[in-house]
Amino acid sequence: MAFTRKRQREQQLQLYSKERCAGREVGPGGSQGLLWRPQSRGWARLAGNLRTRRQGRARARARPPAIPSQRLPTDPPRPAAGLCGRLLEKRARPDGRGQPRPSEDEGRAPASFRSCPHTGKRTSARFSLLLLNLEEYYFEQHTAFHVQHQGSPEERKIRGSLKICSKSVIFEPDAISQPILKIPLRDCLKIGKHGENGANKHFAKAKSLGISLIFSQVYFIKEHNIVAPYKIERGKMEYVFQLEVSGKVEDVVETLLQLHRASCLDKLGDQMAMITAILQSRLARTSFDKNRFQSVSEKLHMECKAEMVTPLVTNPGHVCITDTNLYFQPLNGYPKPVVQITLQDVRRIYKRRHGLMPLGLEVFCTEDDLCSDIYLKFYEPQDRDDLYFYIATYLEHHVAEHTAESYMLQWQRGHLSNYQYLLHLNNLADRSCNDLSQYPVFPWVISDYSSPELDLSNPATFRDLSKPVGALNPERLERLLTRYQEMPEPKFMYGSHYSSPGYVLFYLVRIAPEYMLCLQNGRFDNADRMFNSIAETWKNCLDGATDFKELIPEFYDEDASFLINSLKLDLGKRQGGQMVDDVELPAWASSPQDFLQKNKDALESSYVSEHLHEWIDLIFGYKQKGSEAIGAHNVFHPLTYEGGVDLNSIEDPDDKVAMLTQILEFGQTPKQLFVTPHPRRITPKFKSLSQASSYNASMTDSPVSPGEESFEDLTEESKTLAWNNITKLQLHEQYKIHKEAVTGIAVSCNGSSVFTTSQDSTLKMFSKESKMLQRSISFSNMALSSCLLLPGDTTVISSSWDNNVYFYSIAFGRRQDTLMGHDDAVSKICWHNDRLYSASWDSTVKVWSGVPAEMPGTKRHQFDLLAELEHDVSVNTINLNAVSTLLVSGTKEGLVNIWDLTTATLLHQISCHSGTVCDAAFSPDSRHVLSTGVDGCLNVIDVQTGMLISSMASEEPQRCFVWDGNSVLSGSRTGELLVWDLLGAKVSERIQGHTGAVTCIWMNEQCSSIITGGEDRQVMFWKLQY
Secondary structure: OHHHHHHHHHHHHHOOOOEEEOOEEEOOOHHHHOOOOOOOOOOOOOOOOOOOOOHHHHHHHHOOOOOOOOOOOOOOOOOOOOHHHHHHHHHHOOOOOOOOOOHHHOOEOOOOOEEOOOOOOEEOOOOOHHHOOOOOOEEEEEEEEEEEOOOOOOOEEEEEEEEEEOOEEEEEEOOOOOOEEEEEHHHEEEEEEEOOOHHHHHHHHHOOOEEEEEEEEEEEEOHHHEOOOOEEEEEEEEEEEEEOOHHHHHHHHHHHHHHHHHHOOOOHHHHHHHHHHHHHHHHHOOOOOHHHOOOOOOOEEEEEEEEEEEOOEEEEEEEEEEOOEEEEEEOOOOOOOOEEEEHHHOOEEEEEEEOOEEEEEEEEOOOOOOOOOEEEEEOOHHHHHHHHHHHHHHHOOOOOOOOHHHHHHHHHOOOOOHHHHHHHHHHHOOOOOOOHHHOOOEOOOEOOOOOOOOOOOOHHHEOOOOOOHHHOOHHHHHHHHHHHHHOOOOOOOOOOOOOOHHHHHHHHOOOOHHHHHHHOOOOOOOHHHOOOEHHHHHHHHHHOOOOOOOEOHHHHOOOOHHHOOOOOOOOOEOOOOOEOOOOEOOOOOOOHHHHHHHHHHHHOOHHHHHHHHHHHHHHOOOOOOHHHHHHOOOOOOHHHOOOOOOHHHOOOHHHHHHHHHHHHHHOOOOOOOOOOOOOOOOOHHHHHOOOOOHHHHHHHHOOOOOOOOOOOHHHHHHHHHHHHOHHHEEEEEEEEOOOOOEEEEEEOOOOOEEEEEEOOOEEEEEEOOOOEEEEEEEOOOOOEEEEEEOOOOOEEEEEEOOOEEEEEEOOOOEEEEEEEOOOOOEEEEEEEOOEEEEEEOOOEEEEEEOOOOOOOOOOOOOOEEEEEEEOOOOEEEEEEOOOOOEEEEEEOOOEEEEEEOOOOEEEEEEEOOOOOEEEEEEOOOOOEEEEEEOOOEEEEEEOOOOOEEEEEEOOOOEEEEEEOOOEEEEEEOOOOEEEEEOOOOEEEEEEOOOOOOEEEEEEOOOOOEEEEEEOOOEEEEEEEOO
């Protein structure tokens, strides 16, 4: 998907011709280089293609925001995201009227032509940076004439553009019938001014001097604009080029001689060093043209040197950032003079590693697109960091930051599809469509490519996602392990990677042939090694000695063009005699479109949803490195890992260049995103999981489909409606009934009586009907910390700082029982099924069994201690899950603990706060825990793995909260009620309430009525206004 988008943008650039009139060139298309289509989040661009700033953005903003995983039935089908479909649409509709392209153009590089107003001749811009070698730079171009048969009756001049590059000279004729000429500088025998010596001396007096190149090898490219392997002519030859501006001949010859000396150096490191010095000298002599600013009032903040990165090539120039825009001006003015991005359109920025060095920065103007608007590589890490800081500061108040953990939460709860989630993880792991050594990686999910029908309900249809490709075949794995054991350090199991530039272009050669030619020095691969068949490719991945590749996003997109040889490319003939054409599909696929649709269905199937986390552990997670990787047979060459080699420590230039080349060509392992096991996705299938342990049973008892959560169907709709309108909460009544801060709230089942506790040591009973205080009870002179009502509404329990728990009979109006069970203050109590759970500052949580005496004055009931959950520090809060099989506790030192109550064992201990944990609670489906602390953080923890999957910071500590798993209503130390969108990682609403900290909060079962208590001694009653 991503790479194909990129390729289309370059093909579009080539649709614009260069009009060369009076020695002046008009560049391609200005701001018209980007196309917008309805119902799209945005389109990718290739080298320097500038977004349509006015019309395109206006149309984009006019569109309603897209829902990530849903589409209304009336919506039109989503356009294919890849380049493939765009190329087909463009080639089928060259004039915008839906007429097909003439058949004689099949096999040609997509191009459009327009007439020069002076000559009437059609010209075509066929040049591309892909014609350069890897790590080569394009410096300058001059309008010139290639003089053939000079001085003879057959003399002929071919007009075109002479391009000076760091390792070659390229001549692009205006006439597309003529091939592009590429002369490597290392093959040049002599470079000079034609006519200075010998027989040409008298001729030179009459004619302007030309440039003479005597060489031993020349490449002929794109003759008749057809993309094909380069033709090579060898032997001693001389080409003469006359510049239209003859006064530049001497400067051009001097430049060529300098570059020729660099190309002829023996050591590759010395070559690169000299070329880099030439490049830096050119950059130092130039600066950003301030006349390119969009407004005269713009203020310059920073300017530095950088390179714009596109697949396989980079383009040097100057980066400039002002208070409103980010600019990049290519040194060579190609493909346009300036790339400009308005800062207010930026949605995401990421620091990137380029060549394993912290030098990259990628800028996105869309929320979900994998393809960026510009990718910059800096020469100094500090320049990259400074630019990042400035843009990030600008975005701080405009854009919410998304982390791997926040995306994980959205995926777990069904708000992101498997496809979308993998795209986000690839992006966060430094995978970019601009860097083929770090191209987005997707898994093979289907293993059956021979059956006539595809059965997605059969687990045997799917690949084992818990194993890397190299470990899927036991026999091959055994051979690899034998070699691994015998290998000296550093050891690795696989000699090739699962993602590399060669593998990416292996899949995409039919729509990106020029990239393959660039990577392979003007040749396609051997016909029998091409991407000929889905089944053959899968079989080779299972059996091949060195083939362990995964897939790319295009296999799960909507555009099937990469499977079809629509350009009619001559990709060679196989040993059996058949020509390489379209990719052979499995029997169960009736068409390329059907193949992709079934691939997508497989990716989103229940089986893959249940096991995708296992593949994520291998590629992005804790099984990527170390002992876990060894145990999972997932060890690749050390050079592929981040931090595997320090290029700065390599002093020998040759060794450094060789190492960098190896890294870029071999492929790179994604940046590690998770260091603990990745949680499963919440799917209905989990109900059938083994219930061997009580913990697993508790996790599978509750409904877990994203739409159901853990509520009954009859009340689910009302609760969803309430939480969807939680921002419309309005204060209904408020009463000051305590002398100190309110610490606990409990409400009778009919809602008529409200019980509150306070640091003033009293338990109050307030009537909502009469709006009168009915009772005030004091058990001791110490503060009360919490309260709850027992089933039947006959008894209120209060916890106290005097180490006791008090039972109060409502019917008889007196203290009924006292539980003296702790050695320090009791901070929080919970009750379920005749069991009392008490947390204390004595570093314990205790579980009690017993029922208080029914009649006052009778013998007190003996409470039996069932379990004691020991902590290292004081426990400040506890909560139970819906079925009371799990308990979460929060301590004064920032630890969140998750306990299995049926075995009284600690499942997870997470240090996620820098101070006291104020509150902690399970989501309704028991899959997650939310905690708040005095450090101002709201943390979401996955119960199954104990992984911290989301963390958001607030300006003030949130002392208490209620939540539904997606949204949070919290009470702040400032007295506000805050509504949080966890999936969007933002505050949706701030509601003014108390004049002091909100200390406790209660919500009824229908989620429509809320009561809060605060340090201002107020008890406030809130209602939702629909």
